[in-house]
Amino acid sequence: MTLLQALQSQGIGSRKLCLAIIDAGEALVDGVPCTSAKQKVDGDQVSFFFDGELCCCVDRIVIMLNKPLGYECSARPNYHPSILDLLPPFFRARNVQPVGRLDVDTSGLLILTDDGQLIHRLTHPKKHIEKVYQVTTVAPINDQQIACLWEEIHLNDEPKPVKALRVTQTSEHSLELVIDEGRYHQVRRMLAAVGNRVDQLTRTQVGNLILPADLIAGQWVGVDENMIGID
Numbered sequence: 001m002t003l004l005q006a007l008q009s010q011g012i013g014s015r016k017l018c019l020a021i022i023d024a025g026e027a028l029v030d031g032v033p034c035t036s037a038k039q040k041v042d043g044d045q046v047s048f049f050f051d052g053e054l055c056c057c058v059d060r061i062v063i064m065l066n067k068p069l070g071y072e073c074s075a076r077p078n079y080h081p082s083i084l085d086l087l088p089p090f091f092r093a094r095n096v097q098p099v100g101r102l103d104v105d106t107s108g109l110l111i112l113t114d115d116g117q118l119i120h121r122l123t124h125p126k127k128h129i130e131k132v133y134q135v136t137t138v139a140p141i142n143d144q145q146i147a148c149l150w151e152e153i154h155l156n157d158e159p160k161p162v163k164a165l166r167v168t169q170t171s172e173h174s175l176e177l178v179i180d181e182g183r184y185h186q187v188r189r190m191l192a193a194v195g196n197r198v199d200q201l202t203r204t205q206v207g208n209l210i211l212p213a214d215l216i217a218g219q220w221v222g223v224d225e226n227m228i229g230i231d
Contacts, residue, residue, distance in 0.1 A: 108203035132205035
């Protein structure tokens, strides 16, 4: 492909914008500025500056973000900043989207990608991808509440009951809860249904992908979809 085609393949903007990047000497081939739009290249040779940041040509973007509290999982947030504000402008130009959502008061592991097929595979109900949450409760947890979480719970406005796949109490006010669905505020509603309330909620695992202990809130890292463990 040509250098121009390589830039256009990145979905960063119009042909005119890509030509402007090349003409400004902000497209690099093997690390060296190249101003020839017709230069023959391989995609892995090409990098470029976008909004002042050096970016590499990639087929697709798949990342794991440690979502902080106080951010909405939406490109058009209502009351709080968007999680997309935490990402490089290049990612936003590529239309990177969250896979599912964590509400504004929930933190932890969030996968984002520009691959629509991957989003579909990760969110399709038939995949039953497990999600692990660390839950801190307002009131002490009792045996009856744990027992109820193991059973089917009927939530208001939901056609089918939900239940935990696994429940492990970790302290008087905390537990680890595993589910394989992603209904609206599901974990919070489940705890409310058994007579308690969530104080803090963090997702630490999706499929086989575990949130690294050293990935601080607001940081992200690239991942291979094979790390998630989907068919």
